[in-house]
Amino acid sequence: MSLLDMSSGGPSLWAPEWLPRLPQRLVEMLLQYFGAPEWLVTTAGWITAAATVVGVFLGGFALLSLVERKTLARVQNRLGPNRAGWFGILQPVADGIKMLTKEDIVPAKAEWLLHLAAPILIVMPSILALGVIPYGREWTPVPLELGLLFFFSVGAFTELAVFMAGWASGSKFPMLGAMRAISQMVSYELPLIITTVGVVMITGSLALSDIVEHQVGFHLGFIPKWNIFTPWGFSAGIVFYIASIAEANRCPFDLPEGESEIVAGHMTEYSGFKYALFFMGEYLGLFAISGLGITLFLGGWQAPLPGLGFVPSWIWFFAKLVVVIMSYLWIRATFPRVRIDQLMRFAWLCMLPMALLTIPAAGIWVFTANPDGSHGILGWLTTVPLLLIPWIIITIIFNRRISPATRSYTFADS
Amino acid sequence: MEPSADIKRLPAPARWSIPGIGLLKGMVVTAQNMIQSYYRKERMTTVQYPEERAPISPNFRNFPFLCYDGEDPKAGLRCTACTICETECPPQCIYIVLERDANGKSLKRPKVFDIDVSVCMNCGICAEVCPFDSIYMDGEYELSKQDRFNGLLFHLDRLAKSADYHMKLRPKEAGEVAARRKVEVDKKRAVQAAKDAKAQTDKDMAKPEPTTKGEPA
Numbered sequence: 001m002s003l004l005d006m007s008s009g010g011p012s013l014w015a016p017e018w019l020p021r022l023p024q025r026l027v028e029m030l031l032q033y034f035g036a037p038e039w040l041v042t043t044a045g046w047i048t049a050a051a052t053v054v055g056v057f058l059g060g061f062a063l064l065s066l067v068e069r070k071t072l073a074r075v076q077n078r079l080g081p082n083r084a085g086w087f088g089i090l091q092p093v094a095d096g097i098k099m100l101t102k103e104d105i106v107p108a109k110a111e112w113l114l115h116l117a118a119p120i121l122i123v124m125p126s127i128l129a130l131g132v133i134p135y136g137r138e139w140t141p142v143p144l145e146l147g148l149l150f151f152f153s154v155g156a157f158t159e160l161a162v163f164m165a166g167w168a169s170g171s172k173f174p175m176l177g178a179m180r181a182i183s184q185m186v187s188y189e190l191p192l193i194i195t196t197v198g199v200v201m202i203t204g205s206l207a208l209s210d211i212v213e214h215q216v217g218f219h220l221g222f223i224p225k226w227n228i229f230t231p232w233g234f235s236a237g238i239v240f241y242i243a244s245i246a247e248a249n250r251c252p253f254d255l256p257e258g259e260s261e262i263v264a265g266h267m268t269e270y271s272g273f274k275y276a277l278f279f280m281g282e283y284l285g286l287f288a289i290s291g292l293g294i295t296l297f298l299g300g301w302q303a304p305l306p307g308l309g310f311v312p313s314w315i316w317f318f319a320k321l322v323v324v325i326m327s328y329l330w331i332r333a334t335f336p337r338v339r340i341d342q343l344m345r346f347a348w349l350c351m352l353p354m355a356l357l358t359i360p361a362a363g364i365w366v367f368t369a370n371p372d373g374s375h376g377i378l379g380w381l382t383t384v385p386l387l388l389i390p391w392i393i394i395t396i397i398f399n400r401r402i403s404p405a406t407r408s409y410t411f412a413d414s
Numbered sequence: 415m416e417p418s419a420d421i422k423r424l425p426a427p428a429r430w431s432i433p434g435i436g437l438l439k440g441m442v443v444t445a446q447n448m449i450q451s452y453y454r455k456e457r458m459t460t461v462q463y464p465e466e467r468a469p470i471s472p473n474f475r476n477f478p479f480l481c482y483d484g485e486d487p488k489a490g491l492r493c494t495a496c497t498i499c500e501t502e503c504p505p506q507c508i509y510i511v512l513e514r515d516a517n518g519k520s521l522k523r524p525k526v527f528d529i530d531v532s533v534c535m536n537c538g539i540c541a542e543v544c545p546f547d548s549i550y551m552d553g554e555y556e557l558s559k560q561d562r563f564n565g566l567l568f569h570l571d572r573l574a575k576s577a578d579y580h581m582k583l584r585p586k587e588a589g590e591v592a593a594r595r596k597v598e599v600d601k602k603r604a605v606q607a608a609k610d611a612k613a614q615t616d617k618d619m620a621k622p623e624p625t626t627k628g629e630p631a
Contacts, residue, residue, distance in 0.1 A: 333444045
């Protein structure tokens, strides 16, 4: 409770906790010193805060593009980029220069306005979504009351942008990619959002900072009270994790791109900086969705063990982010792409029921809680079978292999 | 028709295992790959090209070069400018001019020996027909040039390479050639020595005549 008081009360005096907000404070103080009006000070402060977040994540995007290539190379027993700078550290810069200096080609049959708007609109929701995530005890760029709702409502815009890109390109591969993207994203957005309902029920708030503060503390003195360590939270976390891979169009759910099948999916007709924007949007979306997953299930900015509270909270957040992103890379390095019918079957047969089951499980978890908020054996005895038995049934059903229907073409076979 | 009638059901797996265990096994394999790539040298099979090169096979044959014995490429050149290779070359990429002294007598060496590498098709006929063990196929592969006309027209100084280079490139073939040439040279030297000795004796015998003839003058 003391931690909660500290975060809701005045700012902690320790400097590193404030470090990410330092640019904002500096700009505000500078403008106040020169006697700028109140609205200007506030606006400039907001813009600086936003620029800090965008800057951090654009740097992260550049770094991730290198780390991803290096990691995948190591898994395949190669070295990866090692020419530009020390250990290839300048590779993102070289890529950026290459992308910027490339010719921007708009196909003759493209709807030029939509073709131009799509890459911009794909980056925008990712950046907006990054704004509401609490990165540290003192660092939530936009502390919205309905942060979770805001996150998903702007996140849904990505689908529109992807379809815009596919349709406006006026070509076949982008169209196929966009259709795949829509069917995939709509199917996986459902379990993704449903799993968060349990978290909202437990917390009783849609504000992401409240959700983090609800996970403060430790069971038995060393197990963090994160949502992932409850039966319903474990189930919801796994479903959320798989759905977030699919939402971010990452391997093994990268059907919308499908390099080996449909060139680059909705990005086929893009080149130069617009293509780079698609990549940026994809990686920023990855950061946003993993940041949300950390906030909802992995305790946000909190230390994983007691006694580690002296490390600034935002460092814990980014450490968790690195772990989650590396797990995405690991999965990408391991699994081949799934087929579209496998993807759909998995979403509707496996993910959706499990996501729906987390809601009653979370409800039971709330009602079986002791008056002081701790959970006895009753909660575990009721929620674990509720989730485990359907999971076994679903896996037995799912284990029956189904091959796609053999089609016969009347005119081709004769 | 029922939609399910289209779906062909494969037989169920022989035994039921924990779902996801196969995925985890795969992830362990990739993790091993990644971690072992840092300390097991035999995993990293890629040759880092500009810094290190894979050894080329003696069977690798690229554009021709001219072989010379000894240190001086001009004096030791085996080529006698016989122009057999020039005549045989299918794409006609060899150009030879015989060097003559002031009196127009052949010096049995090329004044100009040019090979247009942009025309050469690496057939190796020149190396096969050469009766003087002079022209061989090279093992060079970094031949890109900024200037595709003059840069790829190789002159004598570019083409001449020592017998040691040949020995290093193709030890077996060069060793055979060297042994054969040594026998020939020895034979020639013996013949020459005999000829010289004969000439010397002739000279010695003829010597008194001019001296006697010159005395009155």
